[in-house]
Amino acid sequence: MSHDRSLTPAENDLIEEFGNIYESYGLKRLQGLIVGLLLTQDEPVSLDDMVELLGHSKGPISIAVRRIDDIGLARKVNGPVNRRNYYIAHPDLFLNNFKFNMATVQKNRELAERFLSRIRAEGPSGREETIRNLEHMKAFYQLMESFYQDFSDRWTEIKEKRLEEERAA
Structure with missing residues (x-):
């Protein structure tokens, strides 16, 4: 070994x-x-x-x-x-793992949007609860995406500061 x-x-x-x-x-x-x-x-x-x-x-x-x-x-x-x-x-292992999770959040939002469009295109046929649930799903994952982006931006700032401190030490 x-x-x-x-x-x-x-x-x-x-x-x-x-x-x-x-x-x-x-x-x-x-x-x-x-x-x-x-x-x-x-x-x-x-x-x-x-x-x-x-x-x-x-x-x-x-x-x-x-x-x-x-x-x-x-x-x-x-x-x-x-x-x-x-x-x-990987030097960015944790951020990359986070981005992998963020991609799942984006896929969930896209799923809600795609099926909202399809169900609405099928016409009003007593699907109000499905539409309401998908709208809720879309709003939830849109908010989650914004939190993920804010976190990602903030982490980049913190990581850069940590690297500067390590170089100075």
Whole structure:
């Protein structure tokens, strides 16, 4: 193994909790385990390291790590051994996860808008409750989108300030 340190009990528990959180959101538990693992590592982690540290097979780890790389939670990097894939936690992991959730909010708003249009186009046929529910859904997700955008803007400011403070230290 290219890593010369093992996981502490706290790190193991952190990794397990990430797996639990991802699973509770209907995502793949293994993806959460990998994100948790990457957050505990100072150096890039190879797929072989992940196999050893997480005790899972290479095939499922490879698929899971590619998926979290695709959505911006991990980043493929060069490592000490050529022709091996190495990964780190993406520097914007938390913001990218947030944006992934924001996309779900946008899809829900778009769904409400799309079906409001279709149901209204079908004519007034006793669908007042459906229309009212979809209007409520649309308003809810529009507000949520504005909160997400405000949060995203505010986080960018805070992150920049934190980076400036780190550079000055």
